[in-house]
Amino acid sequence: MYGDPAAIQTRGNVNHLLSFNSRDLAELFKKEFLLMRGDGQGDAKDSLFGLAKNVPGIQTAKVGSTRIEVLFGPHAKRQKMNGLQFIAKQIEASKQNIALFIFSSQGLVDKLREQVQSGVKIRLIADAGFASRSYSEVLDLLAVELPDHH
Structure with a gap:
């Protein structure tokens, strides 16, 4: 953008x-x-x-x-430390809070959900235009499920 x-x-x-x-x-x-x-x-x-x-x-x-x-x-997904793996590692290491920008990875949502369940606070910056796109995971983070027709 x-x-x-x-x-x-x-x-x-x-x-x-x-x-x-x-x-x-x-x-x-x-x-x-x-x-x-x-x-x-x-x-x-x-x-x-x-x-x-x-x-x-x-x-x-x-x-x-x-x-x-x-x-x-x-990075290719098969690469040892691709971008998504790097971010997931940082999420897993977080003990108190996580602040991040918009993203489109279900795997990261799953990691964030685990952290929330263990008491880590999450803050996210997202605009409404991105949040409603089919590939956005923002609504998933908010526990709003919409069908992905793609």
Whole structure:
């Protein structure tokens, strides 16, 4: 989704925008974007998108005094630590609360349900437009079941 808060005519939302002041994190994103872009408009066919990338796996960066883990996708599901497995691992390790953005994985819903049953509090940011889509798991988290005709 794309949305520009300064341009009302753009579609999408901007509730996915985060801002960090970290040279380490900026360097990880720079390397990722250069990998995807290749030589840009040049003649070389070296732009790597999707599963064509050789994904380095989980990387770390410092944001202030906090060490964070970064995992750029996409990954093949058979890959040892794909994005969904990484998120599931983080959910399983949570003891007090979980805050997350919208997603579309039944497996993650199942992990979240287990955590709620053990007393972990869940907070989710979701917009109504996404929540009602057939592939969204937002309604499932709210215990609202709708048939998926896809």
